[in-house]
Amino acid sequence: MSYTGPPLDPFDPFGAPQPRRSPLRRGLTVALAVLVPGALVGWLAYATFGPDGEGDGSGSAGAATGTASAPRWPNVGNGKSGLAAPSGSTDAAPSDSASSGAGSSGEGSLAGKVVVIDPGHNPTNVEHTAEINRTVDIGTHSKECDTTGTSTNSGYSEARFTLDVAHRLRTLLQQQGATVKLTQDADRPYGPCVDERARIGNAAHADAVVSIHADGSGAGNRGFHVILPGSVRAGAADTRAIVGPSKDLGKLIAADFAAATGTSPSNYIGGGTGLVTREDLGGLNLSTVPKVFIECGNMRDSKDAALLTSGAWRQKAAQGISEGIVSFLRG
Structure with a gap:
């Protein structure tokens, strides 16, 4: 996500000088520039993967619109079901x-x-x-x-x-x-x-x-x-x-x-x-x-x-x- 706040450089893209801010104000601006995107990234990650940390591919779309994401069906044959595959079988049953x-x-x-x-x-x-x-x-x-x-x-x-x-x-x-x-x-x-x-x-x-x-x-x-x-x-x-x-x-x-x-x-x-x-x-x-x-x-x-x-x-x-x-x- 791009940052849309005020320019952090004291000069605009065309070289026009901007009024100098106080050191304290510059410090606060820099801090916000770091914290806001980080918080947004963290929120999007939570919305995508949920509290268990396993993303189901539906991710932020459901979170952004407020709609429920697609149900998670058992992972068949990926070795993650927690049950050992029976002898002679290619995949295990989901728990x-x-x-x-x-x-x-x-x-x-x-x-x-x-x-x-x-x-x-x-x-x-x-x-x-x-x-x-x-x-x-x-x-x-x-x-x-x-x-x-x-x-x-x-x-x-x-x-x-x-x-x-x-x-x-x-x-x-x-x-x-x-x-x-x-x-x-x-x-x-x-x-x-x-x-x-x-x-x-x-x-x-x-x-x-x-x-x-x-x-x-x-x-x-x-x-x-x-x-x-x-x-x-x-x-x-x-x-x-x-x-x-x-x-x-x-x-x-x-x-x-x-x-x-x-x-x-x-x-x-x-x-x-x-x-x-x-x-x-x-x-x-x-x-x-x-x-x-x-x-x-x-x-x-x-x-x-x-x-x-x-x-x-x-x-x-x-x-x-x-x-x-x-x-x-x-x-």
């Missing part, structure tokens, strides 16, 4: 504190809504095979408590993938004002079992539950699909009340997931619709609230695996799922 949601355009729009995110499997299931192999009642029949899940050929596990996407999704939904709960956060030795996963969503009176997975099909099988609950009434299972709303939720997630990630619906299941109905999943059979599963891609296909192991792509996946949930909850 919840990395993006508090302050100033986001949808802040508060889901206030009062409860979303349960169900990250499939558990990173330490492999250490508890006896526990996860025991069977539980899912209404239609008995099924294993849980499984270890699949992995890419390079060893990046489905359990680590689902937890990473769950963290990203939680942050996005919290920015919208929703209350978000996870069925597990690598905070237990194994599981929970599929029947308990359903009970967690039911007990929370969730407005929507999404179980996150990645498939382990053959090479060449690509794309995502969303699994919807079929109409089941057997034993402890009765899905009749949730079939309709779950289908609505699944359709919205499928459409927004495709748009956000640029990926196509599965080429090996669902007939190109990206939607599959099943009656053999305990997490769906025992749910009393709207719930779907999403298989985000096939970990055993090299092209899909390249996406699933990318932090930038996982952020897009979380964004797509989030947008589908938000659309569903807004009605």
Whole structure:
């Protein structure tokens, strides 16, 4: 910024002599010349970078006009999130504190809504095979408590993938004002079992539950699909009340997931619709609230695996799922 006060030289630019000032007055003038620009520079720096010293690129424009600057979104893949990148992954998930949601355009729009995110499997299931192999009642029949899940050929596990996407999704939904709960956060030795996963969503009176997975099909099988609950009434299972709303939720997630990630619906299941109905999943059979599963891609296909192991792509996946949930909850 240029200084616009009176000339500090005793002569003007054209050489015309100016009246001499007293030494005291000259001293005050010089002091002001130094202090005023310094103060302005300091104020502009504060307006640009804020008290935390991290500029978001919007800077002085917002400060000068009195308008709010653009919201700060999580820094994906820059190593500054505070979380270590999982093995086989190109980027780490943002921490919840990395993006508090302050100033986001949808802040508060889901206030009062409860979303349960169900990250499939558990990173330490492999250490508890006896526990996860025991069977539980899912209404239609008995099924294993849980499984270890699949992995890419390079060893990046489905359990680590689902937890990473769950963290990203939680942050996005919290920015919208929703209350978000996870069925597990690598905070237990194994599981929970599929029947308990359903009970967690039911007990929370969730407005929507999404179980996150990645498939382990053959090479060449690509794309995502969303699994919807079929109409089941057997034993402890009765899905009749949730079939309709779950289908609505699944359709919205499928459409927004495709748009956000640029990926196509599965080429090996669902007939190109990206939607599959099943009656053999305990997490769906025992749910009393709207719930779907999403298989985000096939970990055993090299092209899909390249996406699933990318932090930038996982952020897009979380964004797509989030947008589908938000659309569903807004009605």
